Amino acid sequence: MNEYVGRCFWGSNDEMYIRYHDTEWGYPVDNDIRLFEKVCLEGFQSGLSWLTILRKRENFRTAFDGFDFHKVAQYGPDDVDRLLQDSGIVRHRGKIEATINNAARAIELEKEFGTLAAYFWQFEPSPKDRPQHVTEAEVRKLAQTDMSKAFAKDLKKRGWKFFGPTTAYAFMQAMGLVNDHTEDCFCRQKALDARAKFTPPKPKHG
Template sequence: MADAGLITDTHGVKRCWWCGENDELYRNYHDTEWGFPVTDDIRLFEKICLEGFQAGLSWITILRKRENFRAAFAGFDFHKVAQFTVQDVDNLLLDAGIIRHKGKIEATINNAKRAIELQKEFGSLAAYFWHYEASPEQRPAQADYASISPIAQTELSKQLSKDLKKRGWKFVGPTTCYAFMQAMGLVNDHLEGCFKRDAVLEARANLKKNLLTQS
């Protein structure tokens, strides 16, 4: 079915089903962020940490608190977060604006230290994460993704998760990694028929052209 997994607004615009019809914040995230390629290290670190906080929750819950998270975690500057102390953890556990989960807070601080290590080894987090870019044939089939219970992980996300864990990262299971890959543009999971799918394809193509020009 051509429109499988799509919703159509009052203007006839088709979007992926998951952003819903009534939440402007969620629709805006779908339209302007999700799936567009990201190479900024701070944003990559932020996203993989927020995906970790999402575990067991919905993304809209985290999205509504994202500015609070940014304020609490120094804008997700991992060089700063790596310096957080036990006292900082205690303070964050009192912050009602974020998810007050001690394990996830401590994992974010740990992951900041691991991010610095990755940056030193690969030159940037982007250089590391974009090794896991999915080609079109590695994308789940439309039928697998266009449902209320879509595919949650792939072989690439399992590989990324395994490597990150080996490097000491926490809260980076294959489902978390796949959500990160979808959001940061490592895979284009905008459904066929979604009005943003082609824009993401173009953005990914332009990224590759720019990288080739710089090399």
């Protein structure tokens, strides 16, 4: 029998979820493609469970050219029709069109800041604004923060769609801008160590 390993309350009820929790969630990311993918998938997840999206993630990657935003930004009406017929993804016209729109907006951010990562990591909260001890109760009740509201507001001003404060906070949790692994989770210290070794990219004009 495997020895019990403490995990976050949400990360131990499905093999795919466990793998995602243990190896991805909460670890800092500076790869622009992965960051853009997560923004898009969080938008598709709206109204659904993340596990539903996770199970379809490879299908999404195939359908959207690996979330290369330079390619997705070139999509036209024929691509929208193709995606609406793809049963392997979430077939929601508004979310599909938002993804194409956001790809073009991502290119604008890349031109302004050098990388998407340089833009996104500006919204990492300072350590003094983060709790030192994260409990299950805190994670359950914390759906958005002042920083996630500012993040979503700024992207909305820049023309991004399907990215509100709650989506922004889920993105921040997943991409390591905040560490919401709970105190009893074996990944919390691993995520802290990864963040300590990580140097957030700076905007080219910053």
